[in-house]
Amino acid sequence: MANDALHTDHELISQMAAGGENAFTQLYQRHWQKLYLTACKKIQDKDAAREIIHDIFLDLWKRRQELAVANLPAYLHKALHYRIINRIVSKKDLFFFEILESSGKSLYEADQALLAKDFTALIATWVEALPERRRQIFVRYYFQHLTTKEIAESLQISTKTVQNQLNISVQFLRARFGHLLSLLIMLEEISRQK
Structure with a gap:
């Protein structure tokens, strides 16, 4: 197990593609915290950030056999970026009403x-x-x-x-x-x- 920590992301992705759950777990443990902190800064909602990170890694596992990822941190960051944009767009109407409900906010x-x-x-x-x-x-x-x-x-x-x-x-x-x-x-x- 100690040698597992020495594997590169690329090696772990290959192992994960072959169904290696341990490789997936290692990738998750390596990268989830940085993604989570970035998500928290962007959306300022810890529960939503956790949900987004969970979805990104779930998608990574589901697509493990078809993925060709050269740079996993960049791939994960881009996936996070898109998920945050999708969340902002999908919450736009809710955001509008939250602003109106805030005291002292005008329609303008x-x-x-x-x-x-x-x-x-x-x-x-x-x-x-x-x-x-x-x-x-x-x-x-x-x-x-x-x-x-x-x-x-x-x-x-x-x-x-x-x-x-x-x-x-x-x-x-x-x-x-x-x-x-x-x-x-x-x-x-x-x-x-x-």
Whole structure:
């Protein structure tokens, strides 16, 4: 059993594909906590975060024979991202009524909050459409708040490459959503305060 901890994710995925429940358990134990903490930060609901993580790993087990995953942490993070977006979209109407029930909220404020959620989902969809490396850089810089140097080191590329990829992303974002850029800045500030 002590040697099991030395297996890479890739080896455990192969074992899991062959029906290895122990390999699945090890993968779960390695990755659930980081996913859970990320989910809690994003949706601020511990029970919902647990449910999302459970669903992600249940899906991983169900699809174990057909999965071809090169980077399990990235795969799990992307799965979490999509589950959170789906949850936000499915809860949109409930969110609207919760805002209205809060004391002192106007219809205008409720509408603005919904627009902010919609814009966040739009940006998330746009980010997912970026080429893989550019997306990694964009997410790490704007959502994980890493420096260009930290990103360059983690991806083993030059700082200049990171800066160029960020510039390309921002130029495209401005061209597509220039009129909404002030809202993006506002959302960025709100996310940093949480």
